[in-house]
Amino acid sequence: MNFSDLMYSAFLSEQERTKAERMTFEGNKVKVGASSVAGCARKTAYPILFGEKPPTLEEFFRMRKGNIAEGVIERNLDEMGIKYERQGEYRGTGIFDFFLVHPDILIDLSDPGDNLSEDAQKFIQRSIDKGCKFILIELKTTNSIPSEPHDYWVRQINVQAEYIAEAKGISPEQIDMYVYAMELNDGRHAEFNIPYQVEEVLIAQDDAISFVNVIEDYIVFANKEKDSMEFSINDVNRRVGSLCSVCKWAQDCLGSGKIVNLPDDIAREVKYVKEWSKQEKNIRAARDEIKKFLLSSGVKKGKAPGYAVTIKGGNKREVLDPKSYTPEEKLELAKRNADFVTVNVKELAKFRESKDEKDLWIVDKKHLVEKTSPVSIMITETKNKEK
Numbered sequence: 001m002n003f004s005d006l007m008y009s010a011f012l013s014e015q016e017r018t019k020a021e022r023m024t025f026e027g028n029k030v031k032v033g034a035s036s037v038a039g040c041a042r043k044t045a046y047p048i049l050f051g052e053k054p055p056t057l058e059e060f061f062r063m064r065k066g067n068i069a070e071g072v073i074e075r076n077l078d079e080m081g082i083k084y085e086r087q088g089e090y091r092g093t094g095i096f097d098f099f100l101v102h103p104d105i106l107i108d109l110s111d112p113g114d115n116l117s118e119d120a121q122k123f124i125q126r127s128i129d130k131g132c133k134f135i136l137i138e139l140k141t142t143n144s145i146p147s148e149p150h151d152y153w154v155r156q157i158n159v160q161a162e163y164i165a166e167a168k169g170i171s172p173e174q175i176d177m178y179v180y181a182m183e184l185n186d187g188r189h190a191e192f193n194i195p196y197q198v199e200e201v202l203i204a205q206d207d208a209i210s211f212v213n214v215i216e217d218y219i220v221f222a223n224k225e226k227d228s229m230e231f232s233i234n235d236v237n238r239r240v241g242s243l244c245s246v247c248k249w250a251q252d253c254l255g256s257g258k259i260v261n262l263p264d265d266i267a268r269e270v271k272y273v274k275e276w277s278k279q280e281k282n283i284r285a286a287r288d289e290i291k292k293f294l295l296s297s298g299v300k301k302g303k304a305p306g307y308a309v310t311i312k313g314g315n316k317r318e319v320l321d322p323k324s325y326t327p328e329e330k331l332e333l334a335k336r337n338a339d340f341v342t343v344n345v346k347e348l349a350k351f352r353e354s355k356d357e358k359d360l361w362i363v364d365k366k367h368l369v370e371k372t373s374p375v376s377i378m379i380t381e382t383k384n385k386e387k
Helices: 003-022 041-050 057-063 065-079 118-128 151-168 198-222 242-246 250-254 264-297 327-336 345-353 357-363
Strands: 023-026 029-033 099-101 105-108 134-141 175-183 188-194 301-304 307-312 316-320 368-372 376-381
Touching: 003 057, 029 198, 041 198, 041 250, 057 065, 065 134, 099 151, 134 151, 151 175, 151 188, 151 198, 242 250, 242 264, 264 301, 264 307, 264 376, 316 345, 345 357
Parallel strands: 029 099, 134 175
Antiparallel strands: 023 029, 105 134, 175 188, 301 307, 307 376, 316 368
């Protein structure tokens, strides 16, 4: 077993343990976390009914980004002196007592911390001024920051607010809800303030009931307490959306067809891509205009209110031309070093420093051509912006 195998085994072990914490089967009853069914209940039911499709090691590493981001957020809240509850557990009531929620960050505004920094006090006061008693923050890591929160993000945090409010004896509207999305590669981020919507809670509860009915039916069948199941995977509600793109069961669930009506969140992504492509084209055109102006002016630097512009590249230098070597010369090079079977100008350029006359032909002027490096512009913000 190599190190990668060891890492993969560790991820699998953690996955099994986490699954046991968020979804348990006691007798023939199911307990399930809101995060498991808020996105798509059927996506969660598939591996239970048909067997797991374990993630690859690469997928495990990508998923771990969420843990990294959460650790950063925790340290920053600690630094600001903010007191918070991390991954607490709250349960639904009545027929929804199987429903568990584990909010990422919950701040009690009546006890936000004893040593709050000035900025932390402003942050807390923002929610107090709204008449709220708690701040609820759900953390999300994502490959790209959407212009609007995904539907399942909204649904999950609404369910969390519903059950937290029941436990605290307050109204869900008294919880200031935020989804904080982070893209870790380039540091992009967005804060979405989510209003309480009872309709989202009802959707999640309906999906959860459909999930529980099928899974409990399956447990009884798997325990050989009856000969056949009353329900099937098709009785579990599904939510067609952005999660379908990362779901390993999408083809079985959605089937095939020539045309599919895209769900709202995917339709928004289509619009975003199209708008961004237009903007990107306009930005390239604008950069070309700036570059042409500087080049025609014969200068390499310019300034505008708040910005400095610099021409980069455009330098001329002599480089070796791989096409200039004759077959006989290529053969001679290959005899010297097998790596030179294909002319490697970067390595051959090192012979310029050789004092051995036998090497001079390799970097002779007949093998040199003038090359101009690509020209680009660099725009930077100046510290003291001019008005």
